[in-house]
Amino acid sequence: MDIRNIKTFQTIIRLGSFQRAAEELQYGQSTVTMHIQKLESDLGVKLLERGKKLTLTEAGRLFHQNADLLLKDYDYLQASMDELVKGDAGIIRLGVMEPTASYRLPQLLGPFLRQHPKVKISIHIGNTTVLGQMLHEGSIDMAICSTPNTGLDHSFEPFFMERLALLVPETHWLASKPSIRLRDLQHEHLLITNSQCPYRQKLENALLENGGSPYSGMEIGNMAALKYYVQADFGIAVVPVISATPTPQGTVLKAIDDLDSGLVTGLLRKMNASTFSLATESLVEIFRKELKSAVSSAS
Template sequence: MDLRTIKTFKTIIKLGSFQRAAEELQYVQSTVTTHIQKLESDLGVKLIERGKNLRLTEAGRLFSEKSDSLIKDYDYLNHAMNEFIKGESGVVRLGIMEPTASYRIPLILAPFMQLYPKLQISIQIGNTSILSEMLDNGIIDIAICTTPESGVGSSFEPLFVEKLGLLVHQSHPLAIKEDIYLHNLQNENLLLTTSTCPYRKKLERSLLEKGGSPYLATEIGSMAALKYYVQANFGLAVVPLISVTPLPEGTILKELRDLDSGLITGMLRKKESPPFNSAGERLIAFLRQELLNFE
């Protein structure tokens, strides 16, 4: 049983004649007859009583009723595939790390999705290590993250630098200090993200290299939450500037003079990943351009 024979059957029912069905479907009449014979043979039951006037059997009535949804599903699938081929739809699975996932991507994606509403986008949020693993396992198609530890089997395209600053409570002594260096953080309570976070790794490495240790540490699992703990005077935090714009009330953002430029963020893809359709490629090009120019 195939869809052509079902469509032939439905056309006969609609027009009440093998001949008229053949004309509409642009078949010779023998083809229409063959389709119905094959359909009845596949089902093992007679569907149409031939004669002066065609009449459905009981099985034919049941089959006609149940086959409607099948044809609708097929037509929907066929339409969806045509849209995909034309580049109007598709599925792109993105992996994005913070703070880009919360502070950049929503503003960037909104106008694009208005242009391509049929493109489906899945977004997974995680750190670079997790996203790299998801990319390797085929769970996501592309990652927007910091530079991975290994480039084996993947390509990384740098796009922008995520700048960092020191967020302090307005009552903290460092709030009025003009020039702050990493060694000024000795013995302070630093609010740190998880041990796998590239921002934490960079900070801890810099503290060791430039005299910022020893220090106290309180781990906060969410980067987005750091500013609220500083606001509550729980400690100090080195944060991406974009995540504290505007500043929470009662806090002050300070520059760390000897903390070099922030973390490079870009697009990570598998070297041999299959190409997207045109809608997917438009999305990747759009994200690239917008992330490069994001203010």
């Protein structure tokens, strides 16, 4: 059924004649007649008895009673699509890795959502491997994560370098050491994240290259929890600086001289990202501007 034919039918019933409906809708009377004939043909029933006075058939009365609801739903759908096209509405499915999810994202989303109150955002937190797979499967629209190991038809735009440092209890012998190198971590009890975590992978590769292995360790799945286990004297941990600033009471944050600058973090999206809504593109521009400037000013 053509929505125009339904509107024409409802206008005829409201005004009581084909001629008045044609005048209001700015159609020729033949066009109005054609709309009703097409509507009756689509439905397979007669809606109007034509005579000196228009009379609704039983089917016409039923259709008339329910057509307004259909038109209201259509108008709502049309308005929603218009808002989506203009960037005023939509749903953004965002994947984010830690510590960005906890320490950077909330400050960016607040102003964005105040400017776009009809935009809905769902946030999925995970490591780069998981987020890359979710993006590949279409479960999320984009991700803020580290550089992926495989392309999977994705593009990666670097935003900033997440700086890393060693967090130790203040009673640990490394707390008072003026200069720390990766070999100093050999045989230490390291608190580490799971094997898919890019921070752990970077640390283990650096330890192998710089004589810091072997080591013993406790695996803790949540990176945000590492600092609390260091505080409780379970071991030491290499953590993103932002996640341990300010340092928990009784701990010290130390630079590692031969651990290079950190982990590149940026935007992962599909190659056909031109399909993004205007609202999503607006959020990407905020990430592009605020994440780069905030991190460079903090460095």
